[in-house]
Structures are given as structure tokens and as C-alpha cells.
Amino acid sequence: MRSSPPEVCIAILAAAALGVTACTQGAYPLDFFNEMHYQPSQRREQPDRLAPPPDAVPITGRRSAISFDQATELQNPVNRTPANLERGRQLYRLNCVACHGQNGDGHGVVAGYFQxxxxxxxxxxSSERVRGRTDGQLQWLITYGIGNMPTFKHLLNEQDVWTLVLAIRELGGQ
Structure with a gap:
């Protein structure tokens, strides 16, 4: 049994209409995965958010930046306990060994490339250059970096930096 030409045309048009409507995205897509770009807060029609007050100070949870000279007066708030020393050694292995070496002698795998x-x-x-520094100065150098040494203020929190100072003192024989 053959279909008549009008029935074939209607079937083709219906399939095409269904295909076109299936390919367009509606206002509320099905949210199988929680993705940021489908949040209601990202709608263009919404008015701008209120601006912060003009004299507001952003809070990052960190101490305000201080100078190297001001850091001289800082005292290490982390007690020298076996647990803190072990944590400091772990932080040292993760962040410092490549340049300063396993024993803190300055002969890490990257040191040769610097030279x-x-x-x-x-x-x-163990050098006088490090031994003569205060704990606060070492904390500042780790936090802000110097020369080829990168800043660690975005990688380590303040507690971890002070714990790392304990490990540096231990490796330096202090």
C-alpha cells in the first residue's frame, strides 16, 4: 500500500518541525549537572548588585602587608612541638626541596639551573645569611619571596608559613 503524496509531505514537515524545536534551547534547560552558568543570578535582565560602601576594607583573612623591616619584630606564634616540626618538614618537602635541597644546603635539583x-x-x-635573620624576617621572605624565590602567600596560609620557619630553623641547626 502506497501513501499518497500529501501524507508524505505532512510527515516530512512534522519531522522537520520537531527537529528544529528540539535543537533550540529553552529558557529553562534541564539541569542534569549543577553548572554555574545556569544559575538564576546570572540572568542579564537583573539590575546590578549594590556596590560596597566607598570606605569598605576588603577582608582576606590574612594580616595586612608589612615591610621587611616591620617583620623583624614578629614572633613565631607556632610552638616547637614534634607534631609542628613534622608538619614543617612535610611542607618543606612539598614546597622547598626542589631549590634548597633535601638537607637545606641550597643544592636542590633546580639550583644547578640557576647557576x-x-x-x-x-x-x-646553615649560612650566616639565614641564621642572622629573625623568624619574622624568614616568614616575610617565604610569604613575599625575594630574587628568584617565588611568593608563597597564595599557596600557604599564615600558620603553615610559620610552621615552615620551624623546619628551616631545624635544617639550619638552630
């Missing part, structure tokens, strides 16, 4: 490129090599923790 070959003509840069100042990483300092040994």
Missing part, C-alpha cells in the same frame, strides 16, 4: 643561567643560587639554611 648555569647566571642567577644567584638558593641559599643554604
Amino acid at each position: 648555569a643561567a647566571g642567577f644567584v643560587p638558593p641559599v643554604a639554611f
Whole structure:
């Protein structure tokens, strides 16, 4: 049995209409995965959010930036306990070994590349340059970096930086 031409045309048009409507995205898509770009707060029609007051101070949870000289007066708030020393060693292995070496002697795997490129090599923790620094100065150097040493203020919280100072003192023989 053959279909008549009008029935075929209607079937083709219905399939095409269904295909076109299925390919367009509606205002409220089915949210199988919780994705940020489908949040109601991201609608263009909404008015702008209220601006913060003009004299507001943003809070980051960290201490305000201080100078290196001001850091001289800072005292390490982390007690020298076996647990804190172990945590400091762990932080050292994760963040410092590549440059300063396993024993804090300044001979990490990256140190040779610094010397070959003509840069100042990483300092040994037993050197007078480190031993003469206060804990506050070491905390500042780790937080803000110096020379080739990167800043760790976005990688480590303040507690971890102070714990790392304990490990540096231990490796330096202090």
C-alpha cells in the first residue's frame, strides 16, 4: 500500500518541525549537572548588585602587608612541638626541596639551573645569611619571596608559613 503524496509531505514537515524545536534551547534547560552558568543570578535582565560602601576594607583573612623591616619584630606564634616540626618538614618537602635541597644546603635539583643561567643560587639554611635573620624576617621572605624565590602567600596560609620557619630553623641547626 502506497501513501499518497500529501501524507508524505505532512510527515516530512512534522519531522522537520520537531527537529528544529528540539535543537533550540529553552529558557529553562534541564539541569542534569549543577553548572554555574545556569544559575538564576546570572540572568542579564537583573539590575546590578549594590556596590560596597566607598570606605569598605576588603577582608582576606590574612594580616595586612608589612615591610621587611616591620617583620623583624614578629614572633613565631607556632610552638616547637614534634607534631609542628613534622608538619614543617612535610611542607618543606612539598614546597622547598626542589631549590634548597633535601638537607637545606641550597643544592636542590633546580639550583644547578640557576647557576648555569647566571642567577644567584638558593641559599643554604646553615649560612650566616639565614641564621642572622629573625623568624619574622624568614616568614616575610617565604610569604613575599625575594630574587628568584617565588611568593608563597597564595599557596600557604599564615600558620603553615610559620610552621615552615620551624623546619628551616631545624635544617639550619638552630
